[in-house]
Amino acid sequence: MLRTAIASPLAARSLALRSVTPAMTVVAARHSSSGSQPQDTLQAVAAVKQLRPTSPHLTIFARWLPMVMSISHRFTGGGLSALFYGAGLAAAAGAGSADFVQAVAALPAPIFYAGKLAIAAPFAYHTVNGIRHLAWDSGRFLTLDAVYKTGYVTLGATASARSLCS
Ligand code: HEM
Incomplete structure (x- = not known):
């Protein structure tokens, strides 16, 4: 399923949009529009996810x-x-x-x-x-x-x- 999702930059961007915060989508969108590979987009999303606080963030x-x-x-x-x-x-x-x-x-x-x-x-x-x-x-x-x-x-x-x- 992940392979299907990252088959194109568009699909990767859509995956990012569905699972991340607004700040993360901005980063992902920048990567997509700059012509980088889908894997780069997912790596960027993963990197931003690392910055998120651990749940439950009381x-x-x-x-x-x-x-x-x-x-x-x-x-x-x-x-x-x-x-x-x-x-x-x-x-x-x-x-x-x-x-x-x-x-x-x-x-x-x-x-x-x-x-x-x-x-x-x-x-x-x-x-x-x-x-x-x-x-x-x-x-x-x-x-x-x-x-x-x-x-x-x-x-x-x-x-x-x-x-x-x-
Ligand atoms: C020695 C006396 C009591 C014991 C050992 C006791 C114990 C408990 C326990 C174990 C719970 C479950 C808590 C949870 O899992 O969230 C509970 C809930 C509750 N108790 Fe008591 N209780 C006592 C007295 C009372 C009294 C005197 C009242 C009311 C006048 C009361 C009203 C309630 C209510 C309404 C809930 C449910 C709260 C909810 O909706 O989550 N209890 N009680």
Whole structure:
């Protein structure tokens, strides 16, 4: 197929136009119109492709809040699942006794509160953001503006809900 595509400068140029960015097509078109061979055109395209950033090129996205909140929802969901399955299995294996509760209560205050924060914050975030997801599922708040506004409300509500747990 590639042989067919590079059978003529025109075909090579068309291949370049279909698969590359505007900047690359300019380079390819210059090569074609200068009478160079189709292989030269493809080599030029390949050379320009080397300059392209590797995908996923996250830093080019301007709308980072929805992206970060989306991946955070997945991470907190996965983390909570691991925590709750782990706690369930531990309980089934006989942990969770009065000794365990006493050991947790005896932890130094900074470690105790850091531990509570590490559990309460993702739980609060996932719950509030989960309600936001359910609102989207019902067809509400789907404009870009609303996605941002509900995002800020979610972050504010998460901070308040988390402080209730401290
Ligand atoms: C301990 C409690 C919870 C655990 C372990 C948990 C776990 C998870 C996990 C693993 C996912 C899949 C994430 C992904 O792959 O993208 C998820 C998604 C979701 N969770 Fe939770 N979750 C919990 C509590 C909640 C609560 C309280 C709510 C709502 C009030 C909620 C609402 C949602 C929603 C709506 C989704 C789907 C998001 C989407 O459409 O992509 N979750 N949860």
